[in-house]
Amino acid sequence: MAPFGARLTTAVSVRGPLCAGIDPHPGLLEAWGLPVDASGLERFALTCVEAMAGEIAVLKPQSAFFEAFGSRGIAVLERVVAESRDAGALVLLDVKRGDIGSTMAAYAQAYLADGSPLAADAVTLSPYLGFGSLAPALDLADRTGRGVFVLAMTSNPEGAQVQRALSDDRTIAQAMVDEAAARNAGASPLGSTGLVIGATVGDSGLDLAKLNGPILAPGLGAQGAGLAELRTVFGGALRHVLPASSRDILRHGPDVKALRAAALRVRDTLPVH
């Protein structure tokens, strides 16, 4: 497989820069008239795939909502990953994993190894056990043409306690940016070590000039961010940003056409890269 950074660049140039989240909140299942059980989860998630996987560049299923239903939920997640990819979308599996290196290698096998039932195109990772602890996942992703999005500055206000703390005159978040930049140095058109920076964080103080990698920007819609906030947070780095929205799109279901139209509407408000 070609490197993730290259595949993402192509997908965004063809389909536009939106990452649509598949977050089957129990409240959304109810709002769609579905039972809050594994069968409702399946209907919800596969409706999202039917509506969006043929049109949207990146789909981001949030693993927790599937795990909540145990093994039947995980089976649904496997189908979401496979069917979304079959329809041409890239799948970013939102698992926010981070562990000591030897265990991280097992998470890497689960999500980034060829042939694993849950292998996606990319995953979200948490570097707050130390960026270096993620090496087994970053290395495997590089070997298999997959990508990672490492949490740098998250959209929740509590994140600032850790992420904006200073260490050696730079914020912890900037240290994560610099680590990712080192991994991406020399890659063309774009490296495969991405970052997560919330669209809601305001003035981040981050220097993104050398990142040379994709930036996932959740917080669009339900968390209050729009185009103006994206411009404030990212300025000149906006061309590498993949804005993400979940609930603000999903509330338009269960009608497939209405859901698809909502996703396309959001996509078409975003700046073309």
Ligand SMILES: O=C(O)c1cc(=O)[nH]c(=O)n1[C@@H]1O[C@H](COP(=O)(O)O)[C@@H](O)[C@H]1O
């Ligand atoms: O990694 C993420 O996707 C993520 C990081 C972050 O800083 N903030 C954030 O909201 N997210 C995820 O993005 C999605 C946001 O959903 P909505 O607020 O419904 O658009 C959820 O799945 C969150 O877990």
